Each structure stands twice: as structure tokens, then as C-alpha cells.
Amino acid sequence: MRQADIQAAAKVLVDRRLNNRLTGPLEPPFRPSTVDDALAIQQAVIELAEDSVGGWKCALPIEIDGLKEVPVLAPIFTESVYQGSCCSMNTDEGVCKIEPEIAFQFGQTLPRRPQPYTDQEIVAALSGARLSLELIQSRYLDPDSISYFEHLSDCLFNQGLYLGPEISLEQAFKASEIEFSLKIGSISESVGISGKHPNIYPQVPLFWLVNFLRERGRGIEAGQWVITSSYAGVIEIPTDKVFTLAYEKLGEISLQFELN
Known part of the structure; x- marks a missing residue:
């Protein structure tokens, strides 16, 4: 793609994000057709977003559309990282969509190096x-019709990150499977959800991410958070209810979203 088209695509995606606009696919000249196109647009989104990178979402590379080793990563912007009782949320198809994850925080910078x-x-x-929730939103009216490369450009459905209780690194590293219990509202019964990390252990994509960024001339900054895939896909939460999601033996997150 031409640099001008990369910048134009990024401007459209940033405008959608900042103004919560759901629209169709990018115009043909601005649509990425390769991994490099998509990551170039994603980088331009970072530069235009008027916010710093507070973390990353990632998973091990995937096979898609006949291509192998396609990267899965996207920035999480600092102003969209929440904790405590406050968590702003845009609805998606009339509900709040979350993915239960474990978030790792870096205490030291890992600068780019050869x-x-x-x-x-x-x-x-x-x-x-920490136990965490990825906040999910598609910024496309018909997300199933959009190519993976275009979703990659637009940060892979991420709208933010909620940080719950602390757990030890030892607990996190052993968390291959988690049984969840979800309670919505004050009188509903809990619903059990069986969870399994798609890459076996949550630290495995973390190791991949650091070196993938390094290969592309980026480092990890102290204070940044990294999430490494959902244990149970997308969970839908009603907009007007307090919910509690318990992570077996690890703790729980109890929250009501503040709608934007």
C-alpha cells in the first residue's frame, strides 16, 4: 500500500474509535491485503490516536485464508485500561461483550535489540x-464480512481492558484451564462456564509477542499490560446489571459497566 493510503485508512479507523461509529468496510484503496499492510495501518492508528499504548493483546500466530503464521496482536490504549469500580463500555449489538483473560504487567522495559x-x-x-476482562466491540456493521487483515488494522475488536484482582505469577503460569461461574443481577443463579486457554498456557503468547515486537523494532515498556487470549470466547452481559465472574480458586470480578 502507498503511505498515503495507509494514513488515510488509519484516520478513518481512529475517527470510528473516538466517535463510536459503526460503518462498513474501508474503501477499496484503503483495505489491507497483506500482513504488512495491516500492521502498517495499525502502527499509523497508534500514532494518530492521541493516546499512549498501555498494553497489548496477543495470541500465537494462526492459519487463516490459506496463510500460515499470521500474527495476532493489537495495542490497548492507556485511556481504555480500567480498574476499581469504574469501567466505561460501548455496547455491541445491544449488550456488553467481554472475554475472560489473565493480564501480565511488565515492571521493567525490554528495549528493542538485535x-x-x-x-x-x-x-x-x-x-x-491480574484477572482481567478484555472489552470487546466490533466497529463494523457486518464484522463477518470483513477480512482478517482489516480487523487486524482495527485492533482486533479491542475497546479496552478491565483489571481485576491480583494473582501470583505462579498461579498465572499454571492456569491452563479455569472453571468460571457467572452470576448476573442479585437473584439469578450462577452459570458455570468451562474455560481453556487456546495456547495451553497464558504465558506462551507473551513470550512470542515480546520477540515479534523486537523483530519489528519495538520494545515493551515498563507498566504495560499484556493479555494473551480468552479462556471462554465472548461472554455477553446485559447493560443494566451488576455481574460477578468467579475464576475458580483465583478470585472474582464484580462490576457494572458505565455505558458511553
């Missing part, structure tokens, strides 16, 4: 982990 980081170096740079 040689790869070892798993041990990455673990040593971590300062902790």
Missing part, C-alpha cells in the same frame, strides 16, 4: 498478573 529475549529474561521483567 538478539531475541529468552523466556527467562521475559519472566524476570514481569511485575505481576
Whole structure:
């Protein structure tokens, strides 16, 4: 793609994000057709967003549309990271959509460098982990009709991150499967949800992300958070209800969203 088209695509995507506009696909000249196109637009979105990168979402590379090793990553912007009793949310199809995850925080910067980081170096740079919710929203009217590359450009459905209770890194590293219990409202019965990390353990995509960013000339900054895929897909929450999501033996998140 031409640099002018990359910038034009990014401006459209940033406007949609800032103004909560749902529209159709990008105009043909602005649609990415390769991984490099998509990541170039994503980088331009970062530069135009008037917000810093507070973290990243990621998973191990996937096979899609006949292509192998397609990266899964997107920035999470600082102003969309919440904790405590406050969490702003845009609805998606009339409900609040979340994904239950574990978030890792970096206490030390891992700057870009020529040689790869070892798993041990990455673990040593971590300062902790928390139960978390990825806040999900499609900014397309018909997301199923949009190519993966275009979704990648638009940060893969991410609208933010909610940080719940702290857990130890040891607990996080062992969390391959989690049984969840969801209670919505004050009188409803709890619903059980079986969860399993799609990449076996949540730290595995974390190790991949650090070195993928390094290869593209980026580092990880101290204070940034990383989430590494949902244990149970997307969960829909009514807009006007307090809900409690319990993570088996790890803790729980209890919250009511503040709608934008």
C-alpha cells in the first residue's frame, strides 16, 4: 500500500474509535491485503490516536485464508485500561461483550535489540498478573464480512481492558484451564462456564509477542499490560446489571459497566 493510503485508512479507523461509529468496510484503496499492510495501518492508528499504548493483546500466530503464521496482536490504549469500580463500555449489538483473560504487567522495559529475549529474561521483567476482562466491540456493521487483515488494522475488536484482582505469577503460569461461574443481577443463579486457554498456557503468547515486537523494532515498556487470549470466547452481559465472574480458586470480578 502507498503511505498515503495507509494514513488515510488509519484516520478513518481512529475517527470510528473516538466517535463510536459503526460503518462498513474501508474503501477499496484503503483495505489491507497483506500482513504488512495491516500492521502498517495499525502502527499509523497508534500514532494518530492521541493516546499512549498501555498494553497489548496477543495470541500465537494462526492459519487463516490459506496463510500460515499470521500474527495476532493489537495495542490497548492507556485511556481504555480500567480498574476499581469504574469501567466505561460501548455496547455491541445491544449488550456488553467481554472475554475472560489473565493480564501480565511488565515492571521493567525490554528495549528493542538485535538478539531475541529468552523466556527467562521475559519472566524476570514481569511485575505481576491480574484477572482481567478484555472489552470487546466490533466497529463494523457486518464484522463477518470483513477480512482478517482489516480487523487486524482495527485492533482486533479491542475497546479496552478491565483489571481485576491480583494473582501470583505462579498461579498465572499454571492456569491452563479455569472453571468460571457467572452470576448476573442479585437473584439469578450462577452459570458455570468451562474455560481453556487456546495456547495451553497464558504465558506462551507473551513470550512470542515480546520477540515479534523486537523483530519489528519495538520494545515493551515498563507498566504495560499484556493479555494473551480468552479462556471462554465472548461472554455477553446485559447493560443494566451488576455481574460477578468467579475464576475458580483465583478470585472474582464484580462490576457494572458505565455505558458511553
